[in-house]
Amino acid sequence: MSDRDGGARARPGAATGVGLAIEAATEHVEVLVRDAAGGTLALEVEDVGHGHTRRLTPIVARALARANVAARDLEWVAADLGPGSFTGVRVGLATARGLAMAADARVLGASSLAALALTSAARRSLVVPLVPAGRRDVYAGFFRADSRGTITLLAAPCVGPAAEVLERVDEARAILGGAPVRFIGPGAARERDALERAHEGSAAHATREGGLSAEDLAAAALSTRGVAAGLPGNGEDPAPVYVRAAQAEERVRHRALAGEIVTLRAMRDDDLPAIAAIERQVFSDAWPESFFAGELAQPQVDARVAEQDGAIVGYSLAWLGEGTGHLGNLAVAPGHRRRGIARRMLLDLFERAQARGAGTLALEVRASNVAAQGLYRAHGFRLAGLRRGYYRDTGEDALVMERRPRDADMAPAPATHEGGRRPGP
Numbered sequence: 001m002s003d004r005d006g007g008a009r010a011r012p013g014a015a016t017g018v019g020l021a022i023e024a025a026t027e028h029v030e031v032l033v034r035d036a037a038g039g040t041l042a043l044e045v046e047d048v049g050h051g052h053t054r055r056l057t058p059i060v061a062r063a064l065a066r067a068n069v070a071a072r073d074l075e076w077v078a079a080d081l082g083p084g085s086f087t088g089v090r091v092g093l094a095t096a097r098g099l100a101m102a103a104d105a106r107v108l109g110a111s112s113l114a115a116l117a118l119t120s121a122a123r124r125s126l127v128v129p130l131v132p133a134g135r136r137d138v139y140a141g142f143f144r145a146d147s148r149g150t151i152t153l154l155a156a157p158c159v160g161p162a163a164e165v166l167e168r169v170d171e172a173r174a175i176l177g178g179a180p181v182r183f184i185g186p187g188a189a190r191e192r193d194a195l196e197r198a199h200e201g202s203a204a205h206a207t208r209e210g211g212l213s214a215e216d217l218a219a220a221a222l223s224t225r226g227v228a229a230g231l232p233g234n235g236e237d238p239a240p241v242y243v244r245a246a247q248a249e250e251r252v253r254h255r256a257l258a259g260e261i262v263t264l265r266a267m268r269d270d271d272l273p274a275i276a277a278i279e280r281q282v283f284s285d286a287w288p289e290s291f292f293a294g295e296l297a298q299p300q301v302d303a304r305v306a307e308q309d310g311a312i313v314g315y316s317l318a319w320l321g322e323g324t325g326h327l328g329n330l331a332v333a334p335g336h337r338r339r340g341i342a343r344r345m346l347l348d349l350f351e352r353a354q355a356r357g358a359g360t361l362a363l364e365v366r367a368s369n370v371a372a373q374g375l376y377r378a379h380g381f382r383l384a385g386l387r388r389g390y391y392r393d394t395g396e397d398a399l400v401m402e403r404r405p406r407d408a409d410m411a412p413a414p415a416t417h418e419g420g421r422r423p424g425p
């Protein structure tokens with residue numbers, strides 16, 4: 001799969017000057033005021049429990065007063081984008097936005113997991129930052145540290161009990177050639193026994209055991225190294241990273257979607273202008289219409305569209321061969337996402353792949369593409385390989401994901417289409 005979503009992650013001219021960082025992704029809240037040289041002018045720390053809404057503004061006010069900085073003099077304001085407490089992340093980012101608007105300052109953000117990952121001094125390892133998520137669960141991030149200690153995003157984060165995270169760790173280690181794992185962060189301290197039982201020494205030196213740090217957040221939000229760690233780049237609008245939806249949102253969404261009618265059918269030549277328009281909207285390196293037209297003529301190509309009220313809202317293109325198939329493209333128009341359209345297209349593909357004897361399906365997906373990895377994982381795809389620097393526009397890694405039929409779990413890995421590279425136009 002050529003997932004070309006995710007866009008460029010350039011961070012032109014990282015912000016400098018006096019700034020304020022709000023770390024409110026967990027109950028342990030820190031607000032830091034920094035001078036233009038990176039020195040600490042004030043650091044306020046408070047454990048707020050569930051009181052982010054009530055407590056955060058007074059903490060910010062106290063930090064500014066102690067630093068002797070007026071809010072209007074701030075040049076950047078950074079917030080933790082999560083994952084973490086839903087309320088903490090929302091209140092933190094909203095407060096940062098409000099302050100920045102008043103001061104005409106830049107809003108910056110970094111994910112809690114990436115900010116932790118950048119504190120790791122690991123080399124040649126799988127780095128897994130853990131942030132507590134409710135009583136039994138932890139949020140887990142997956143990063144790789146190379147021989148020089150450079151941290152790069154490896155795969156989308158997950159949330160679950162330690163046992164589930166450990167399964168994901170085994171998958172991630174396998175595509176890194178069995179690299180050792182290092183757990184860090186407050187979640188690693190909480191789950192130390194289970195982690196150490198599975199990987200001795202892996203959680204012995206967990207950083208930030210006492211809670212997430214505003215210093216780390218500021219460093220990550222301002223750092224150009226954040227690009228590789230999968231942080232939003234400067235100039236991009238920082239958006240929260242929730243990993244799982246709030247239960248209330250889920251209920252509303254499912255109710256709203258009941259009764260929507262979407263039809264799936266084979267792709268036709270006269271669909272191509274509409275498909276090419278979605279392609280351009282969704283991908284930074286869109287396939288041109290002529291490329292789709294050429295593929296449609298190939299016998300092994302399985303190309304489908306999803307239609308709603310006469311308009312094309314999604315499409316997929318796969319190559320189905322004997323024994324194996326390769327999903328080359330799947331997209332849903334932005335206004336129609338999270339309505340189960342991609343899910344329906346995948347289930348439809350699985351049926352036809354099986355009928356054509358293509359039991360094992362493979363694809364490539366960007367390391368930073370949280371939505372697509374969530375979708376594929378929910379439908380039985382697992383990590384099967386890593387192609388470093390695969391995407392030419394950003395140099396980002398591609399994850400190879402595979403879905404094998406249950407009765408063929410031991411089958412040899414399939415050859416992907418054209419040696420695994422998307423046959424680009």
Ligand SMILES: CC(C)(COP(=O)(O)OP(=O)(O)OC[C@H]1O[C@@H](n2cnc3c(N)ncnc32)[C@H](O)[C@@H]1OP(=O)(O)O)[C@@H](O)C(=O)NCCC(=O)NCCS
Pocket residue numbers: 001002003004005243282330331332333336337338339340341342343344364365366369370371372374375376378
């Ligand atoms: C990835 C993409 C195709 C998903 O389409 P979609 O129609 O919104 O997906 P669905 O509504 O069918 O989601 C099915 C499941 O996938 C997962 N999922 C979908 N979007 C997700 C997201 N943003 N974050 C986490 N999981 C997500 C969830 O498990 C979801 O089930 P749920 O809604 O019950 O939680 C769509 O986001 C897209 O077109 N992205 C841009 C193009 C792209 O990246 N294509 C894939 C290239 S590899």
